Amino acid sequence: MIKVNRLNKNYSAHNAVKDLDFEVGDGELFAFIGPNGSGKSTTIRMMTGLLEPSSGSVELFGEEMRLDKVALKQRISYVPDTPDLIGRLNGHEYLNFIASAYRMEQSAFMERKQELLELFDLEGALGSLIEEYSHGMKQKLALVGALIHQPDVLFLDEPTVGLDPKSNRNLKQYLIEYVKSGKTVFLTTHNLSLAEEIATDILIIYNGKKRAHGSLEALKQEAVGATLEDIFLELTDGAGIR
Amino acid sequence: MIRLILKTEMRSAFNYWKSMGETKVILYIIMALLFMLLPLPLLGSLLFTLTLSLKTDHLSSYIMILSLAAIVILTLLSIHFIIKDMILSANVPMYLSFPISAGDLFWAKFIKHAFLHAAIILMPISMIVGVALAIRFEEWMLLINSAVYFLGVGVVITSLAYLCTFLTAHILPAKKVSGVLSFVGAASFILVYLAFFALGDSIKGWTKRLPESPVSFDGFLYGFDVSISIIFISSVVGLAVVMAKSASHVTRRAMVRGWNFYGHSGKRMKSGTKLERVVHPIVTLMRKDLKMTVRDFKELAVLLPYYLLPLFLIYVSGFSGQTGTGTLDMTDILISAVGGTLVMSLFVGAYNTARDAEHFAMLKALPLKGSSIAVSKYLFTLLTTVPVMMVAFTVVWYLSQAAPGDLVLLIIMILLSALTAVPIGMMIGSKNPVVSYRNPRKRLDTLSNVMISFSLVVVLMLTGVATGLMDGSTGVDRQVLIVGSLVLPAVVSIWLLRKVAKRYDKGFKITYKE
Numbered sequence: 234m235i236k237v238n239r240l241n242k243n244y245s246a247h248n249a250v251k252d253l254d255f256e257v258g259d260g261e262l263f264a265f266i267g268p269n270g271s272g273k274s275t276t277i278r279m280m281t282g283l284l285e286p287s288s289g290s291v292e293l294f295g296e297e298m299r300l301d302k303v304a305l306k307q308r309i310s311y312v313p314d315t316p317d318l319i320g321r322l323n324g325h326e327y328l329n330f331i332a333s334a335y336r337m338e339q340s341a342f343m344e345r346k347q348e349l350l351e352l353f354d355l356e357g358a359l360g361s362l363i364e365e366y367s368h369g370m371k372q373k374l375a376l377v378g379a380l381i382h383q384p385d386v387l388f389l390d391e392p393t394v395g396l397d398p399k400s401n402r403n404l405k406q407y408l409i410e411y412v413k414s415g416k417t418v419f420l421t422t423h424n425l426s427l428a429e430e431i432a433t434d435i436l437i438i439y440n441g442k443k444r445a446h447g448s449l450e451a452l453k454q455e456a457v458g459a460t461l462e463d464i465f466l467e468l469t470d471g472a473g474i475r
Numbered sequence: 476m477i478r479l480i481l482k483t484e485m486r487s488a489f490n491y492w493k494s495m496g497e498t499k500v501i502l503y504i505i506m507a508l509l510f511m512l513l514p515l516p517l518l519g520s521l522l523f524t525l526t527l528s529l530k531t532d533h534l535s536s537y538i539m540i541l542s543l544a545a546i547v548i549l550t551l552l553s554i555h556f557i558i559k560d561m562i563l564s565a566n567v568p569m570y571l572s573f574p575i576s577a578g579d580l581f582w583a584k585f586i587k588h589a590f591l592h593a594a595i596i597l598m599p600i601s602m603i604v605g606v607a608l609a610i611r612f613e614e615w616m617l618l619i620n621s622a623v624y625f626l627g628v629g630v631v632i633t634s635l636a637y638l639c640t641f642l643t644a645h646i647l648p649a650k651k652v653s654g655v656l657s658f659v660g661a662a663s664f665i666l667v668y669l670a671f672f673a674l675g676d677s678i679k680g681w682t683k684r685l686p687e688s689p690v691s692f693d694g695f696l697y698g699f700d701v702s703i704s705i706i707f708i709s710s711v712v713g714l715a716v717v718m719a720k721s722a723s724h725v726t727r728r729a730m731v732r733g734w735n736f737y738g739h740s741g742k743r744m745k746s747g748t749k750l751e752r753v754v755h756p757i758v759t760l761m762r763k764d765l766k767m768t769v770r771d772f773k774e775l776a777v778l779l780p781y782y783l784l785p786l787f788l789i790y791v792s793g794f795s796g797q798t799g800t801g802t803l804d805m806t807d808i809l810i811s812a813v814g815g816t817l818v819m820s821l822f823v824g825a826y827n828t829a830r831d832a833e834h835f836a837m838l839k840a841l842p843l844k845g846s847s848i849a850v851s852k853y854l855f856t857l858l859t860t861v862p863v864m865m866v867a868f869t870v871v872w873y874l875s876q877a878a879p880g881d882l883v884l885l886i887i888m889i890l891l892s893a894l895t896a897v898p899i900g901m902m903i904g905s906k907n908p909v910v911s912y913r914n915p916r917k918r919l920d921t922l923s924n925v926m927i928s929f930s931l932v933v934v935l936m937l938t939g940v941a942t943g944l945m946d947g948s949t950g951v952d953r954q955v956l957i958v959g960s961l962v963l964p965a966v967v968s969i970w971l972l973r974k975v976a977k978r979y980d981k982g983f984k985i986t987y988k989e
Contacts, residue, residue: 283836285982301980307842317837319763321770326762329752333759334841342753362770 234259234386234417235280240289242275242441249275251441253289257419257434262412264432265421268469272441273421274314277390280419281311293386307335310379311388314421316371324359324366324374328381335382342381349377352403369395376404386417393424405431429461437468444468476575480583519603526607531698535691538604542628545597546635553592553636560584562640567730577727585633585719592636593629601625604696614699620708621696627711634718641722641729756843760851761858764827768859777826777916781819785867805877812868812885816892819864821930824856824900828975829918832908832985845979849901849972856897864889895964898971903927905978911988920986 235257242250250272257263267273278284280291282298282305291298293305318327332342350356353373363371372395379387393401408418409431422428428435429449436446445452445468449461458464492500522541529537561567561584570580605621608614694703754762768774831838831848838848865886872882903926904919911917919927 281840283839301845303842303844305842306840311840313836317834319767319834319837321767322763326766329754330759330763331841332753334756334843336756336842337753339753 234261234294235263235419236292237276237280238290238292240276240279240291241287242272242279242284243287249441250279250286253438253441253443255436255443255446257417259417260412260415260433262408262418262431262433263420264428264435265419265438266423266425266428266435266465267421267438269423271438271469273438274390275441276438277311277388277419277421281309281388282306283311308385309388310382310384310386312372312375312379312390312392314390314394316368316375318363318371318375318378320364321362323362324355327363327374328359328378331378331381337382345381345383346377349380352407353377353400354397367395369397369400372396373400380407384416386419387411389418389420391422392420393422393427425461425465435461437465439469476579477583477586480570480575480580481587484583484587519599522600522603523607526604527611534697535693538692538696539690541600541604545600545628546632549593549596549629549632550636550639553588553633554640556592557584557588557636557640560588571730577730578723580730581723581726585637585722588636589629589633593632594626597625597629597632598622608697612697612699616699616704617696620699620704623708624696624711627715630715631718634715634722637722637726638718641726756847757851757854760843760848761855764830764852764855765859767830768827773916778823781822782863784815784819785864805875805881808868808871808875808877809885809888812864812871813888813892816860816864816889817896818931820856820860820893820896821900821903821927823860824852824897825904825923825927826900826918827856828852828901828904829908829923831979832910832918832983833915835983835985839982844976845981846973846976848979849976852901852975853897853972856900857893860897861890861893864893891962891965895968898968898975899930900927901975902971903930905975905983907984907986909986909988917988 237253237255240250240253241248253272253276265273265276275284279286280293280298282291282302285299294308296302296305298305319330322330328346329342332346337345350359353376355370355373355377358370359374363374366374372392376389376392379389392404396404405427408420412418412433420428420432432449434446434448435452437444437452445455445464447455452461452464453459456464456467458467495503525537526534567580571577601621601624602618604625605618608617608621692707694700695707768778831852868885868889869882872885875881903923906923906926907920908923909918909920
């Protein structure tokens with residue numbers, strides 16, 4: 234479903250992503266983890282076509298992803314680390330905008346909207362302008378917008394930041410069920426226990442380079458450690474630990 | 476403590492000035508020099524001449540109007556800056572987290588705002604008026620009285636601004652108030668400009684129509700009398716002290732209680748069934764643009780001068796009275812309509828397109844073709860500019876008593892001009908849009924502004940050529956000439972629209988600024 238081939242991104246002299254190779258299959262919940270500034274967001278932006286790679290390519294559903302590939306975008310969704318919403322729309326109008334952009338059927342839109350609003354406890358809270366929402370509310374709305382058309386691949390960059398415990402748990406359960414239905418989730422997170430709990434495949438990136446890739450069990454064999462946190466710290470030279 | 480806060484504020488302003496970059500600093504210096512060289516001496520000499528030459532009977536009305544104008548304009552200006560400085564920037568909680576009292580903070584901010592947004596304007600006015608009165612009535616005490624009077628007005632203005640801001644801080648969202656004031660500010664700027672334009676025609680006629688003043692300044696600002704002056708000065712100082720004390724009380728109370736920043740008033744917007752309907756992507760994009768425009772007064776404030784342009788053009792088309800005939804010439808109307816539509820469409824097209832930079836990543840994450848976004852932008856700009864010009868110039872046509880055929884021609888010309896200019900504006904707007912966190916309404920970079928100005932010069936030159944050609948032609952020839960000269964660019968504009976669509980597909984080159 235997703236194929237990343239020798240992906241590179243250079244900003245002047247700085248190589249943000251170096252020769253990244255991996256594949257993500259159908260029905261996988263892929264956790265893409267790494268310390269701050271390791272190239273996670275840059276990679277995810279290249280995978281969603283928002284950033285042009287310096288070299289290498291990203292294939293989605295067997296087709297190369299580029300900014301103008303509208304048909305590919307129809308099948309994916311992306312929630313950035315900072316929700317990028319239109320502040321002067323209210324929540325209902327924003328969701329309507331998203332549904333129209335994805336050309337959803339009216340009945341499907343209404344049904345999915347109701348289901349997701351209940352899931353994230355957003356019912357009755359969407360009447361105000363988005364610019365008035367708290368970070369958590371914006372994050373929930375961005376997630377509803379991303380899930381509303383049931384994308385084949387869902388890209389989530391730090392989706393749990395700002396979510397309350399209940400929504401966090403609901404999202405977790407939802408993602409587990411979502412991949413069971415054959416859809417794919419590509420997730421970046423600093424929440425290692427979340428990755429450990431729900432990911433079917435994990436890739437650790439450090440300084441733009443792949444350090445390890447595989448299931449949790451495979452990673453435990455590759456590096457010494459009882460938990461993903463131990464493995465992560467060992468492979469990233471204890472980044473963040475003094 | 477007040478001195479410490481003022482010193483910190485000065486330091487902060489100085490650091491901001493230093494961090495601005497050489498080009499910007501030079502630009503500001505040039506603008507300040509131009510202001511000091513042109514409008515300032517002009518306004519100064521106007522005030523000086525008026526004060527010297529007006530009949531003594533009219534002096535009270537004149538000073539009253541001057542004071543009221545200053546109160547209205549400077550209070551609006553002060554409210555805008557107080558909101559920006561004390562509510563939007565959130566530096567009040569920062570100061571109050573230190574061992575600083577709300578009272579000290581209020582007086583420091585009050586002195587700053589009174590100096591920067593009232594005294595800096597009113598002191599030169601008091602000097603000009605005072606010197607003129609002192610020369611005219613040969614009494615130098617009038618200069619001191621004038622200074623005290625305008626200083627008092629300055630304190631009243633700043634107090635009024637604080638009272639308006641903090642009395643409504645619990646009821647109205649500060650951000651919205653600031654937006655509304657920017658809009659009012661832009662509107663008043665245009666109105667002041669039009670007033671000056673009208674004044675330029677006949678200053679004598681204007682002074683004759685001065686209303687009777689409810690307050691007489693006789694004995695205080697002219698015909699000097701010691702006892703009246705003492706009563707006046709006491710009253711002015713008393714009023715200023717009462718106002719400042721009231722402002723201090725209200726502001727300190729608001730500082731302690733906190734205020735409404737965004738307006739979580741609990742009032743929910745209605746989301747009717749219409750909004751729930753899934754529509755075509757082009758329609759939803761246009762809806763989004765409409766909401767982004769009408770829900771922010773600051774957006775409207777930026778566009779307002781261009782929407783008031785038809786009024787100005789109607790005025791210069793024949794109502795200026797310069798011809799003295801009172802009749803409207805159809806050629807002038809046609810040229811005004813084309814010129815006005817071109818200017819309006821060019822800027823609005825550029826501005827609307829550049830606005831997409833703000834949420835470009837989100838737009839591009841959606842399955843939207845560049846051509847869909849470009850077409851929606853094109854239609855949105857046409858729908859929000861062409862009808863305005865059509866209505867305005869239909870009124871002009873009606874007043875001109877021209878033939879019905881001329882109205883058809885007028886409408887075709889407005890439409891063709893907009894069809895031509897909007898894609899050019901969109902090209903300019905998509906070239907290098909700016910996303911500024913400090914000033915979100917600044918969306919076009921310097922080069923784009925230069926390009927718009929250059930395009931306008933070209934348009935004006937072409938209009939001049941067209942006028943020359945039209946003067947030598949009549950009737951059907953003239954109509955064929957005008958329509959023909961606009962059809963070709965309108966066709967070319969379709970090609971430009973495709974270029975804009977490609978830019979949407981490829982991605983904008985966006986400049987992010989602090």
